Amino acid sequence: MFPDAVTVRGRRHIDELSRLSGSGIAGAILFLIQWPFSEFFMPEHHTDLEFSNTLCRAKEKIKIFPLSLSWNRDFSINLSQVRILDIPWSIIEKEAKDRGSYLLLLRLPEETTADVGSLGKVHFRSGYYIYIGSAKKNLSKRIERHKRLRKKLFWHIDHLREIADFHVALPIRTQDALECEIAAAIKKVAEWEITRFGSSDCSCDSHLFGTLNDPLASPHFHSILQFYRMERLLKDL
Structure with missing residues (x-):
């Protein structure tokens, strides 16, 4: 590519x-x-x-x-x-449309407890967080919204974004609904998860996962990203 x-x-x-x-x-x-x-x-x-x-x-x-x-x-x-x-x-x-799923990576320098809307008070360990979300349209605008700090708090991730540093956003543009499938794959390589975070509209345990080290330095993380960005398309060839 x-x-x-x-x-x-x-x-x-x-x-x-x-x-x-x-x-x-x-x-x-x-x-x-x-x-x-x-x-x-x-x-x-x-x-x-x-x-x-x-x-x-x-x-x-x-x-x-x-x-x-x-x-x-x-x-x-x-x-x-x-x-x-x-x-x-x-x-x-x-x-190649402006829709699909995305992985939002945030970094939290120190452990803290914060209010997260309907979840109430949530304890966050220090480290890196991987959030999996999706947008059926205007995916680029959704990602840009996550980068901003000044906005109305709406999703669970908005509350974490207030206290965590933006690291990187990785879109996976596709017509397929992959959000929950990607979350399941990330769960296998993560070190912890925040229960019910970002998954109130599906049956997943969570869409937010944590690691002590930067996921961008992890071969396992890159394998997941490569699969959903490229390798899964081989079945259509």
Whole structure:
């Protein structure tokens, strides 16, 4: 998947190539995937939705070549492993919408007890917290809301956000309802949970889990994120 960060310049390049194609000037984009075991190529719609949508709009106007390759020890290209990868456009167009689930990571420097709406007083250990939520539309706005401190307290997570530092938000854009499934997966790698937190409208025990160390440093956490962002899509290929 590309890109690994939001790229406004990348979108502008695609738009410019598309514009030139309308003037009879042929254009193309070459993506180099320096890993010979790649099975397909997709724009990273979880991280940069606008780039994905821009690429989808341009696919009838410009050529798009995702090239998988590897290098020899002398830094020459191993020509026997050069392949043009398939692009599953139908999956991209289905999944690349501003909706889905997200993982909100917060850091609480010191243990504390706080009022959490209908849950009453809740004791929070110091450490990192992983909250799993979802939005059927306007996922980006939901995440931006969680980043802000000045807002009306509505969800359980709003109360924790008041006392905890924002760490990172990781969207999983999809048409599928994955919130509870992701919560179950995170529960297996977490060290504790806050009972009934964020799960008043489902049968889950919790949607908030804690760890002493940064989840971003955990291979198990990244495996879960990679599965729900990429690997689960393999079943549709």
